[in-house]
Amino acid sequence: MAGNPFPLSKAELLKAYRTMRTIREFEERLHVDFGRGDIPGFVHLYAGEEAAAAGIMIHLGDGDRIASTHRGHGHCIAKGVDVGEMMLEIYGKKGGSCNGKGGSMHIADLSKGMMGANGILGAGAPLVCGAALAAKYRKKGEVAISFVGDGASNQGTFLESLNLAAVWNLPAIFVVENNGYAESTSRDYGVAVDSYVDRAAGFGLPGITVDGTDFFAVYEAAGEIIRRAREGGGPSLLECKMVRFHGHFEGDAQTYRGPGELDDIRANHDCLKKFAAQVTAAGVISADELAPIDREALAVVEDAVARAKAAPLPTVADLTTDVYVSY
Amino acid sequence: MGEGPATIGIIANPVSARDIRRVVANASNLQIADRVNIVLRVLTAVHSLGVNRVLMMPDRGGIRAMLSRHLGRERNLHHQFPAVEFLDMEPISTVDDTFQAARLLQASGVAAIVVLGGDGTHRAVVRELMNGDTGIPIAGLSTGTNNAFPEMRESTLTGMAVALHATGMIAPEYALAPNKLIEVSINEGQRHDIALVDAVISHERHIGARALWKTESLHSLYLTFADPEAIGLSAIGGMLQPVGRRDPGGLAVHLADDGASAGVLLRAPIAPGMLRDVPIAHWEPMPAGQAFTVPLQGGVVALDGEREMPFDAGDRVRVTLRENAFSTVDVARCLHTAAHMGLLRHPSQPHRRHPSWQATRSP
Ligand SMILES: Cc1ncc(C[n+]2csc(CCOP(=O)(O)OP(=O)(O)O)c2C)c(N)n1
Ligand SMILES: [Mg+2]
Numbered sequence: 001m002a003g004n005p006f007p008l009s010k011a012e013l014l015k016a017y018r019t020m021r022t023i024r025e026f027e028e029r030l031h032v033d034f035g036r037g038d039i040p041g042f043v044h045l046y047a048g049e050e051a052a053a054a055g056i057m058i059h060l061g062d063g064d065r066i067a068s069t070h071r072g073h074g075h076c077i078a079k080g081v082d083v084g085e086m087m088l089e090i091y092g093k094k095g096g097s098c099n100g101k102g103g104s105m106h107i108a109d110l111s112k113g114m115m116g117a118n119g120i121l122g123a124g125a126p127l128v129c130g131a132a133l134a135a136k137y138r139k140k141g142e143v144a145i146s147f148v149g150d151g152a153s154n155q156g157t158f159l160e161s162l163n164l165a166a167v168w169n170l171p172a173i174f175v176v177e178n179n180g181y182a183e184s185t186s187r188d189y190g191v192a193v194d195s196y197v198d199r200a201a202g203f204g205l206p207g208i209t210v211d212g213t214d215f216f217a218v219y220e221a222a223g224e225i226i227r228r229a230r231e232g233g234g235p236s237l238l239e240c241k242m243v244r245f246h247g248h249f250e251g252d253a254q255t256y257r258g259p260g261e262l263d264d265i266r267a268n269h270d271c272l273k274k275f276a277a278q279v280t281a282a283g284v285i286s287a288d289e290l291a292p293i294d295r296e297a298l299a300v301v302e303d304a305v306a307r308a309k310a311a312p313l314p315t316v317a318d319l320t321t322d323v324y325v326s327y
Numbered sequence: 328m329g330e331g332p333a334t335i336g337i338i339a340n341p342v343s344a345r346d347i348r349r350v351v352a353n354a355s356n357l358q359i360a361d362r363v364n365i366v367l368r369v370l371t372a373v374h375s376l377g378v379n380r381v382l383m384m385p386d387r388g389g390i391r392a393m394l395s396r397h398l399g400r401e402r403n404l405h406h407q408f409p410a411v412e413f414l415d416m417e418p419i420s421t422v423d424d425t426f427q428a429a430r431l432l433q434a435s436g437v438a439a440i441v442v443l444g445g446d447g448t449h450r451a452v453v454r455e456l457m458n459g460d461t462g463i464p465i466a467g468l469s470t471g472t473n474n475a476f477p478e479m480r481e482s483t484l485t486g487m488a489v490a491l492h493a494t495g496m497i498a499p500e501y502a503l504a505p506n507k508l509i510e511v512s513i514n515e516g517q518r519h520d521i522a523l524v525d526a527v528i529s530h531e532r533h534i535g536a537r538a539l540w541k542t543e544s545l546h547s548l549y550l551t552f553a554d555p556e557a558i559g560l561s562a563i564g565g566m567l568q569p570v571g572r573r574d575p576g577g578l579a580v581h582l583a584d585d586g587a588s589a590g591v592l593l594r595a596p597i598a599p600g601m602l603r604d605v606p607i608a609h610w611e612p613m614p615a616g617q618a619f620t621v622p623l624q625g626g627v628v629a630l631d632g633e634r635e636m637p638f639d640a641g642d643r644v645r646v647t648l649r650e651n652a653f654s655t656v657d658v659a660r661c662l663h664t665a666a667h668m669g670l671l672r673h674p675s676q677p678h679r680r681h682p683s684w685q686a687t688r689s690p
Binding site for chain 1: 349360
């Protein structure tokens, strides 16, 4: 084989695979544990969508900020938030990313530039405008990225943020994770113009649509968009067309899916399978080199669950901490 | 040649002109709303010239949903449209939708297929039609980024030309034109594909975001035609040695590794808003039927602007130009013929107007 055809080193490819595999194991485990009634609150799983988080976040450092969604575990893991602390948080335990008081939809870690998952649709985009404005003033070439679903992209906050980012020429990037559904509503019924590139164009922003289940497509498009923002080229939009493996939330019977739809997406649109097929076909990484990563990712998740189950709950005294910030 | 119930097909790609060139080169983006308007104009045009049924590719990219809303409104307003039926298929938002739609349209025996998209969409339609060998012509409307193949033309006029052909008002020998294509074969046909305009060999070896715009990675270009008025990689040939769409043969252009070893340094518009200096080693005619072997050890073949076929050292890549490979509706010729033969004139007194006046005036 004549070398590595990909624009990433072998080490970077392995890292990307580890990120995606860790997200997958994390989510598949939550699927089981939630079903057993072990987890308080609500979880929305990112399984199937991993290539978007991994392909984008691999371009970012801790100084770059992101604002996530209700489906935020994948963004957190790809941004470098500690998996153990995330699991503690989701289990509502002390020592979690937010000391167990936030839960799945409120995981944040500012030290990693992760400004928070968010239970309010469309709420991340204005936050990102703020972070991008700060980055613009700091002049260190940092960017801020807002993730939004196809459904949430109908929120006024999102559209207002596109406008603000354009007017202020912010190093802000809007990633629309288009998995075809908002809860049970197909985008055919909920989105008047089913192209997010068109929406961006309405505000004078360039946009790209990519196959969000192809890590390499996301990687290359995100790389150009992020570079442009770092160099002062302003905001852009990236639409990732993707598939969600599970229900909208855990417990969703998914009666709105077409016949065979789930089998088809798992068989033919699995971003991890695609990635593995591409790198092994190119002879850069062997299946034997991927297998230990699979085992390690599983072990990391199992360890995180064991520790989360064993950890104490927050106490009544914890109720009044972390309420106000002192400057 | 009679009137018959004329049916045509439409394949409108919702995702052409959405790629990375919007960010790296300010390429334009034809909005879904405009694509729907283009389809509506085709529908009214073909209907007023006697096409009463149109089969359309369904999509999950917004065209079907918006078109259906529009047609509902138009019906309320009593505007005249042909019956529009969406093909019975489940779109999955990949190029497979285009393949499947072309297959179904072919099976249903439409008289012509109107295609909205860029070079890539047209290539997909032609690739599928070649398998069926029914000779159904296509009429292209450019809604993509690199638009060397489909014409930039008002869709009403394209619709009229398609209807003139579909209803038999203009005979095929006047209405249709033959086209060339390039066949690419890896390892004696193990992998096989076509290009309508350009098969470009690049040193890049992965597909990534598909579009090809880094000229430093180019190795060689094989062109069916090379038009100095075209945008895209084929413009390199267009600026060196023009070859017409209907001329015999094509053009092969071999690039030099760097400016120093180049015979010519050529500045060409390789993408919208992007002129690049390309070091040229030499170029040569590509006679039809003669296989050219690609000497590069490992790279990717880009077909009509998109990286499609990666290959390794040891893979044998061959490209061959074919003439008379498929036909297109020659819109200019149809419209001129219609004018020349007075096909669109009809009696001015209403009582003398025959409902099938079109058919009585076929050439
Ligand atoms: C402002 C607001 N309205 C409604 C909801 C309820 N809700 C939660 S998720 C969701 C659908 C979101 O769909 P999409 O944005 O496509 O994201 P996906 O779940 O597909 O990742 C809705 C309506 C909410 N959380 N916030
Ligand atoms: Mg969604």
